[in-house]
Amino acid sequence: MVKEFSSFRDPSGFVFYEEGKVFRGITTHYAGIFKQLTDLGIYDELIKKGLLVKHTVTGPRLGLSHELDTVLEVEKIPFVSYPYEWSFSQLKDAALLTLRLQNFLLDKKFSLKDASAYNVQFVHGKAIFIDTLSFEPSANTPWKAYRQFCQHFLAPLLLMRYTDIRCQHLLKSFIDGIPLDTAVNLLPWRLRFKPSVYAHIYLQQKFSARFSGKNEKIAVKEFSVNSQKRILDNLFDLVTGLQLKDIDTEWGDYYSNTNYDDKALAHKKEILEGIATNGRLDNVWDMGGNTGFFSRIFSAKGINTVCFDVDPVAVEKNYLQVKASKETNLLPLLFDAVNPSPGIGWANRERKTIGERMQPDLILSLALIHHLFITYNCSFEMISDYLASHAGLLVMEFVPLEDSQTQKLVMNRTDNYDHYNIENFEAAFAKNWSVTSKTLINNTCRHMYVLTKR
Amino acid sequence: MLLYIDPGSGSMIVQAVAAGFLSLLFYAKRIIRFIKSFFVKKKEETGINV
Numbered sequence: 001m002v003k004e005f006s007s008f009r010d011p012s013g014f015v016f017y018e019e020g021k022v023f024r025g026i027t028t029h030y031a032g033i034f035k036q037l038t039d040l041g042i043y044d045e046l047i048k049k050g051l052l053v054k055h056t057v058t059g060p061r062l063g064l065s066h067e068l069d070t071v072l073e074v075e076k077i078p079f080v081s082y083p084y085e086w087s088f089s090q091l092k093d094a095a096l097l098t099l100r101l102q103n104f105l106l107d108k109k110f111s112l113k114d115a116s117a118y119n120v121q122f123v124h125g126k127a128i129f130i131d132t133l134s135f136e137p138s139a140n141t142p143w144k145a146y147r148q149f150c151q152h153f154l155a156p157l158l159l160m161r162y163t164d165i166r167c168q169h170l171l172k173s174f175i176d177g178i179p180l181d182t183a184v185n186l187l188p189w190r191l192r193f194k195p196s197v198y199a200h201i202y203l204q205q206k207f208s209a210r211f212s213g214k215n216e217k218i219a220v221k222e223f224s225v226n227s228q229k230r231i232l233d234n235l236f237d238l239v240t241g242l243q244l245k246d247i248d249t250e251w252g253d254y255y256s257n258t259n260y261d262d263k264a265l266a267h268k269k270e271i272l273e274g275i276a277t278n279g280r281l282d283n284v285w286d287m288g289g290n291t292g293f294f295s296r297i298f299s300a301k302g303i304n305t306v307c308f309d310v311d312p313v314a315v316e317k318n319y320l321q322v323k324a325s326k327e328t329n330l331l332p333l334l335f336d337a338v339n340p341s342p343g344i345g346w347a348n349r350e351r352k353t354i355g356e357r358m359q360p361d362l363i364l365s366l367a368l369i370h371h372l373f374i375t376y377n378c379s380f381e382m383i384s385d386y387l388a389s390h391a392g393l394l395v396m397e398f399v400p401l402e403d404s405q406t407q408k409l410v411m412n413r414t415d416n417y418d419h420y421n422i423e424n425f426e427a428a429f430a431k432n433w434s435v436t437s438k439t440l441i442n443n444t445c446r447h448m449y450v451l452t453k454r
Numbered sequence: 455m456l457l458y459i460d461p462g463s464g465s466m467i468v469q470a471v472a473a474g475f476l477s478l479l480f481y482a483k484r485i486i487r488f489i490k491s492f493f494v495k496k497k498e499e500t501g502i503n504v
Contacts, residue, residue, distance in 0.1 A: 049504050096502075103502045147465035195479050199472040207464035207471070227473040234476045236502040 006118075006350040012133040013068070024055065024072045030133055031069035037135055042108055046129075051101055053077070053123070053130045072132065075123075078283065078304040078331070080357050083117040083152065084171040085333040085341060087316040088160050088244050089323070091168070093127045094120035095153035099236045101129055102143065106225050106232075111138035115145035117152040117177070118351070124328040140222045143231070147208070150200050151177025154239065158197065161242050162188055165312050168334075175345050180205040196238040244316065259404045260444070267442040268366075268397075272297045275362075275395060275450060283360040285391070287337055288368040292318040292330055295364070299330035306360075308335035337368070338376045355390050362393040367446075370399040370406045373420055374413070380428030388432035394451040398425055403445055422447065 007014035012030035016023050026034050037043050046052035055072040083091055094117055102112045112134055119131040143149075155178040159167035163186050170178050184205050191197050260268070276298045286295040289307035291314050299305040307330060309315050318332035335341060335354070344351045365387065372378040387394055399406050401420050410417050426435075433451035440447055 051504060100502055100504045104504050142466045142469035144462075144466075146469055147462065196476070199468075199475055203472060203475075204465055204468045207468035209464070211464035211467065223470060223473070227470070227477075230473050230476050230480060231469060233502060234480070 005347075006345065008346070010131075010133060015074075020076075022074050022076050023058070024074050024132060025068040026070040026072070026133065027067065028069045033136060034070060034133070036137070037110070040108065042105075042110065042135070043132070046101070046104070050126065051097065051104075051129055052132065053121075053128055055132055074130075074132065077121045077123055077130065079306050080352075081122060081306075081331065081333050082171075082341065082351050083156070084168055085335060086122075086168075087312060087319045087332065087334060088157070088165065088168075089316055089319050090122065090127070090332075091117070091153065091157055091160075092239060092242060095149075095157065095239050096236065097127045097129060098149060098153065099232055099239070102145075103229065103232050103236075105135060106138065106228055109138055110135050111143060112145050115149035115152060117171075122331055125322045125326065125330070140224055142223045143228060146231070147180070147204065148177060149235070150180065150204060153177075154200055154235065155180065155183035157239060157242050158191070158201070159183060159186055161244060162191060165244065168312070172342065172344060175350065180208060196234050200235065200238070264441055264443040268448065269294075269297060271439055271441070271448050272364075272395070276301050276303065279362060279393070281361045283358065284362045284364065285354075285360045286364040286366070287335075288366070288371070289332075289364065290314045290318075291321070292332055294366055295330055296327075298364075299327060302329060304329050304331075306331045306333055308333050308337070308354075310334070310336045338372065338378070360391050362395065363387055363391040364395045366395070366397040367399050367405070369396065369425075370403070370409060370420070374406065374409045374417060380425050381431070384429045384432050388453055392453040394433060394449075394453075396429075396449045396451060397441075398422060398447045398449065400445050 002017045004015035004017070011027065012033075013024055013026040016025060043052065043055070047054050054075040058071050058073045083094070086094065097120060098112070098115050102115070105111055113136045114131075114134055116131075119129055119134060120127050121130050122128070151174075156168050156171055159170070159178065167178075167186065170182070174182075180201055183201055187197075187201070192202050272294055281298070281303045284295075284298045284303050284305045286292070286298070286305060286307045288309060289295045290309050290311070292299075292307040295305045295307035295318075307315075307318055309318070309332070312334055315332045315334045318330075321327070322330050322332065341351075341353060343349055343353050343356065369383060372383055373380070387396075400422060401407075401410070401417055406420075429449075429451065432454060434454055436450040436452050438447055438449050
């Protein structure tokens with residue numbers, strides 16, 4: 001039994017893992033509410049509507065009976081991701097899900113006690129709420145999680161839309177969302193004239209500053225469900241209306257911008273099709289997968305595939321395609337291979353690095369190595385070690401120096417890159433990997449390697 | 455000093471103020487939508503209700 005470290009904040013229960021399964025233990029503190037929610041059919045309805053992760057009540061687990069009232073087995077999330085790895089529309093969909101859930105709960109005289117973006121995950125291409133114990137009976141009071149919603153969702157979305165799409169990286173520093181005063185400082189001044197933004201960000205910031213540090217108990221008057229819904233409706237409209245204005249970058253149009261001709265592309269696809277069909281794979285990571293063109297060869301076969309890319313626009317386009325085609329096995333995520341998501345929170349263990357979250361069966365590294373080696377000065381040994389620490393199987397496309405794409409990288413550099421060659425690559429990778437197959441891709445000077453960890 | 459600050463209370467109170475303010479906005483928008491509906495075909499949208 002392994003306890004999930006990040007559960008420590010929740011007095012209602014905790015998540016633990018046993019034999020590859022995920023469980024959620026409920027303490028006596030929350031047992032009464034859990035029973036109410038179950039008896040009223042609220043859980044069933046939310047699960048049926050696909051808004052809440054599935055759970056089933058199981059028998060008591062050994063060694064935990066003194067702490068726990070009830071134990072649930074919960075549906076396993078294929079890959080846990082965090083808000084700083086989501087594209088704009090992923091964060092937006094997670095926000096809308098949270099608002100829909102709160103709106104639904106209000107009708108049942110319940111409320112979300114927190115509105116953390118970490119309570120949302122992406123499963124089968126859709127946002128889903130995972131914290132079964134986040135609901136509490138509501139009185140006619142303001143929404144406790146209002147500020148948290150604004151910090152976790154509204155502020156980053158506004159900053160990404162109106163200031164800079166890369167503002168989402170702030171979420172790595174601020175684990176409880178972007179502080180409202182920081183948002184006020186970073187957002188363009190004109191936004192205070194947008195009434196909804198004024199109310200949720202500027203006015204709230206003013207009130208927080210006004211009442212902070214006051215040594216007095218503040219009496220909150222009764223606040224009707226209608227008034228609460230007025231705020232939710234407004235937040236919902238505001239978030240729905242946020243659209244990225246210009247979603248084209250140098251990478252956005254990558255696939256019409258490569259040196260592949262039709263024959264080369266067909267051959268590369270054929271090689272990957274073979275691996276996807278014969279590989280007995282459950283989980284694949286595509287590192288630097290751009291808009292997911294090659295990831296889809298794997299996800300289309302029912303393999304859970306995570307497509308990581310450093311470009312927020314590519315990830316956004318990929319996610320919009322997942323939604324439009326209702327794809328269920330592809331998860332696009334923002335991720336920088338040379339500056340990966342760190343462990344953050346208490347003891348650096350609340351939110352984990354990708355390797356701490358999962359070990360995939362296979363990593364795809366297609367046309368990535370020349371960027372790592374030339375642009376970032378990573379040696380072949382460093383690249384080999386890093387990949388070997390994550391998976392047992394690796395598909396590596398080696399792009400040599402004479403390739404026109406590599407030539408673009410070295411064109412304006414004065415350093416000598418003669419040591420970037422296939423012999424040095426093979427020798428360095430041989431320490432961790434044995435070559436299962438090596439294929440020259442038709443009409444190119446690139447090789448596709450299938451490598452197995454020694 | 456900062457550690458003693460409870461940032462929550464302002465956020466509770468602001469909701470009462472915001473609700474009043476946003477109600478005005480809500481009715482104004484409703485009138486605009488009503489007038490617009492004569493000229494523009496309504497787009498199908500997924501709303502807050504599930």
